[in-house]
Amino acid sequence: MAGASDYSSLTAGPSTGLLYEGPKARAVDGTKKSLRHPVYGSPFTLRIVPPAPLLAALAGRGEVRVGGAFDAVLRQQRAAVEAQIVAGTAPAAAVEQLLGTRANVTPGFAIIDAALSTTTNFRQSQEYRKTVSRNLLPGSASPAPTLIGGNGKRLTDQKQAPGNEPALADLRQAQSILRQVAAMQAAPPLTLLINPQSLSLTYAKKQVYQERNRNGLIFQAWGEEQVQLAVSGRAGAFYTGALKPEVDEQGKTSSTSGVQWASRRDSATWQNFSSLFTFYLSNGLLHNPDGSEAHLWVGNVEIRYDQFIYWGNFDTFNFSFTEEQQGGVIDFDFSFTVSEMMDVAQRGPVLPQKGPTPSPSTPQQLQPTMLPSGTSPGTVSGSPPEVATSILDPFL
Amino acid sequence: MPVFRSAFQSYRDETSGQGKRPVIFDILGPDKATSLLPDGLKMVLHVNPSSMRITHAKQTDRVQTRGGFVEFHWGNITQSLSFEQATGGFVRLYTGLSNRTTPGGRRQTIAYQKYLDYMALFHHNGSIYDRAGNIVVQGYVKVTFDGGVYIGWFSGLTVEESADKPYQFTLSSEFTVDYELHVFRSQPTEQASTSALSAPEVATSVLDPLLGF
Numbered sequence: 141m142a143g144a145s146d147y148s149s150l151t152a153g154p155s156t157g158l159l160y161e162g163p164k165a166r167a168v169d170g171t172k173k174s175l176r177h178p179v180y181g182s183p184f185t186l187r188i189v190p191p192a193p194l195l196a197a198l199a200g201r202g203e204v205r206v207g208g209a210f211d212a213v214l215r216q217q218r219a220a221v222e223a224q225i226v227a228g229t230a231p232a233a234a235v236e237q238l239l240g241t242r243a244n245v246t247p248g249f250a251i252i253d254a255a256l257s258t259t260t261n262f263r264q265s266q267e268y269r270k271t272v273s274r275n276l277l278p279g280s281a282s283p284a285p286t287l288i289g290g291n292g293k294r295l296t297d298q299k300q301a302p303g304n305e306p307a308l309a310d311l312r313q314a315q316s317i318l319r320q321v322a323a324m325q326a327a328p329p330l331t332l333l334i335n336p337q338s339l340s341l342t343y344a345k346k347q348v349y350q351e352r353n354r355n356g357l358i359f360q361a362w363g364e365e366q367v368q369l370a371v372s373g374r375a376g377a378f379y380t381g382a383l384k385p386e387v388d389e390q391g392k393t394s395s396t397s398g399v400q401w402a403s404r405r406d407s408a409t410w411q412n413f414s415s416l417f418t419f420y421l422s423n424g425l426l427h428n429p430d431g432s433e434a435h436l437w438v439g440n441v442e443i444r445y446d447q448f449i450y451w452g453n454f455d456t457f458n459f460s461f462t463e464e465q466q467g468g469v470i471d472f473d474f475s476f477t478v479s480e481m482m483d484v485a486q487r488g489p490v491l492p493q494k495g496p497t498p499s500p501s502t503p504q505q506l507q508p509t510m511l512p513s514g515t516s517p518g519t520v521s522g523s524p525p526e527v528a529t530s531i532l533d534p535f536l
Numbered sequence: 537m538p539v540f541r542s543a544f545q546s547y548r549d550e551t552s553g554q555g556k557r558p559v560i561f562d563i564l565g566p567d568k569a570t571s572l573l574p575d576g577l578k579m580v581l582h583v584n585p586s587s588m589r590i591t592h593a594k595q596t597d598r599v600q601t602r603g604g605f606v607e608f609h610w611g612n613i614t615q616s617l618s619f620e621q622a623t624g625g626f627v628r629l630y631t632g633l634s635n636r637t638t639p640g641g642r643r644q645t646i647a648y649q650k651y652l653d654y655m656a657l658f659h660h661n662g663s664i665y666d667r668a669g670n671i672v673v674q675g676y677v678k679v680t681f682d683g684g685v686y687i688g689w690f691s692g693l694t695v696e697e698s699a700d701k702p703y704q705f706t707l708s709s710e711f712t713v714d715y716e717l718h719v720f721r722s723q724p725t726e727q728a729s730t731s732a733l734s735a736p737e738v739a740t741s742v743l744d745p746l747l748g749f
Contacts, residue, residue: 145722155612157717167723346600366598366605393553402555405683405721414720423594425609433611453609455596460589461681477596479605 143167144411144418147330149323150188152421154431165380165396165406171333182446184336186419187329189440189451190321191426316429317436324439330419333412336373339445343367369443369450369476375413377468378404399467413459413470420457420474440479447485452478542624542646547578550682559584560680563662568676568687568715572662579657582650585621588681590713617679617686617711623651625703633703642703651705658690658709676714685717 145160152158176183346362382397396402404410424439440451459472544558561579563572571578595610626642628634634642642648662675679686692710 143722144720148722153611155615155715157715159717159719160722161719163721163723362600396555400555401557401682405719406723411720411722414718417718420592423609425611435609435611438607438609453596453607454594456591456593458589458591460587462587463584477598479607 144414147327147415147418147422150327150418150422151320151323151425151427152418153425153427154433156421158418158421163383163406164394165383165403167406167408167411168379168381169333169408170379171376176331176333176335182335183331183444185329185331185444186416187442187444188324188327188419188422188424189442190324190424191437191439194317194321194437194439312429313436317426320426320436324424330412330415332373332416333409334374334376336371338370338372340370341367342370366452367450367478367481369452369478370473371476372471372473375468375470375472376409378407378409379468380406401466404468407468409468409470413472416472417457417459420454423453425453441476443476447483449482449484450476450478451480451482452476542580542582542650543584544580547580547680549580557584557682559588561657562678562680563657563660564676564678564687566673566675571678572675579653581621581654582624582647583622585619585709587618587620589618590684590686591616591618615713615716616691617688617709617713619707619709619711621707621709622701623647623705623707627703635703647704651707654707655693658693661689677711679711683719683721685719686711686713687715687717688713 148158148160175181344365346365348360348362349357351358351360377399378401379399380396380403382393383395384393387393396406419441422441424441425435426437426439428434428436438453441453443450443452453476455475455477457472457474459470461470465471544556547558547560549556549558550560558580564570565572573579592615593613595613597608597610599606599608624647626634626645626647628642628645634645636642657677662677663671664673664675666672676687677689679688689712690709691712692708694708696706696708698706
């Protein structure tokens with residue numbers, strides 16, 4: 141199971157800070173892992189989904205690297221020019237083009253390329269306008285400077301108006317987008333250790349049947365509201381093992397163990413819950429690096445359960461500590477508005493269900509955990525071949 | 537040696553290795569970092585709250601159009617903490633539990649004095665007043681509990697005295713959170729098995745902070 145720090149690169153917004161520190165006890169997961177098996181169990185899984193337009197760019201280009209979003213060459217060039225500026229030897233052109241400088245590398249997202257080029261564009265667009273003005277005078281035509289359009293492509297046609305393409309003007313924002321998308325891609329999916337206690341889906345029609353005319357009421361149909369998910373659940377007991385079992389004569393120890401409140405922060409339960417809370421704080425948003433709530437882009441949080449995929453965003457998230465539950469069991473609830481909902485269930489006739497535990501009455505149920513190590517279903521001699529369950533879930 | 541003790545001696549109990557986790561109150565200046573209290577002084581209660589509820593909400597406006605819903609994501613709206621707490625019993629030396637309201641009664645007990653401290657913190661709420669009673673500088677109240685830090689202001693306090701719960705007050709507090717900080721511990725989780733934890737477990741001293749024992 142992933143630790144809480146696996147989601148440390150997700151941004152939480154300006155009003156929340158998240159810090160991560162090392163463990164002081166051993167986290168132990170006492171739940172039954174087979175119950176959340178992706179094929180034979182009933183997992184409740186969440187994932188952060190980057191914004192769709194950026195996903196398309198990633199699928200087509202793949203420039204966003206999980207290990208880092210910065211262009212190493214850009215950094216080298218920038219550092220070189222900065223050193224020249226400090227030494228007082230930088231040429232004026234290099235200073236002006238500092239932020240727009242880029243070596244011969246494969247372009248990334250178009251609007252982010254534009255961010256790198258915009259600072260260069262500003263000076264050149266001024267020159268362009270001057271050139272056009274001069275060219276209005278008879279006999280005074282002169283070549284216009286080369287411009288880089290908002291899509292990162294060079295404009296050679298003087299009739300093409302510069303700056304008509306959408307573009308990011310802030311390099312810092314562009315870099316932040318790349319960094320945050322990489323973090324979303326790198327964040328592993330989160331499966332709750334304990335499924336929610338309740339899950340309700342609310343469907344509502346948008347319709348009006350109140351206005352009257354002389355012939356009666358008028359029915360107006362406007363479609364449906366977005367589906368609302370209301371989930372309530374419980375995190376499990378705060379259970380840890382001691383890293384250092386030594387206890388001094390005063391009964392003090394530097395490592396907690398057992399089921400108690402002091403074990404909370406190191407417990408697998410709390411790490412799983414805090415990861416869920418991190419998903420709420422992220423909410424699929426690309427936060428603004430300037431600390432404002434003017435988000436750069438809006439992605440989705442994905443919930444997978446019961447062969448349904450729900451894409452949307454959290455609305456509320458609440459949890460509580462009570463004295464009756466000192467050894468664990470955090471009650472939480474959240475609401476989620478669904479933007480898109482997909483059914484990925486297998487189609488076909490109703491077949492006997494394969495249970496999560498082996499049964500002598502169903503000899504074809506060969507679970508992977510029952511097999512000797514190194515074997516796979518269908519290769520055990522004397523056994524009927526495993527009837528593979530076609531996994532239509534693209535995520536798995 | 538004191539005969540009666542509060543559940544917590546000071547805010548340092550959290551790092552004493554005894555498993556105590558007090559709820560700690562502090563007053564910060566407008567920079568959200570500088571404590572206005574003297575060095576080494578933070579407020580802890582006689583007993584921890586019996587419950588703390590943390591609520592969060594996002595502000596998202598949704599407008600239906602022909603092509604679907606347009607969502608406007610504005611970020612977080614106010615987050616809040618809700619405390620349910622008790623003062624602890626009003627116990628006097630030699631006479632025990634006291635509900636006498638005349639001088640020499642319950643007001644001269646540790647629990648009542650701690651309750652008055654809490655009331656003072658609520659009334660102060662991080663505000664600095666001038667001689668005319670106007671607020672000239674607004675700071676923050678900081679609540680710290682077991683790895684979570686909540687910076688904001690009190691917004692409400694209800695004190696109830698009931699015959700069903702004699703010798704104590706029941707309090708309900710609302711705290712508006714402006715900024716919160718969480719310190720998470722992280723490690724890969726081991727799957728429990730019958731052979732795990734071969735060394736005998738040494739239990740830490742279990743002093744339930746929430747019950748004040």
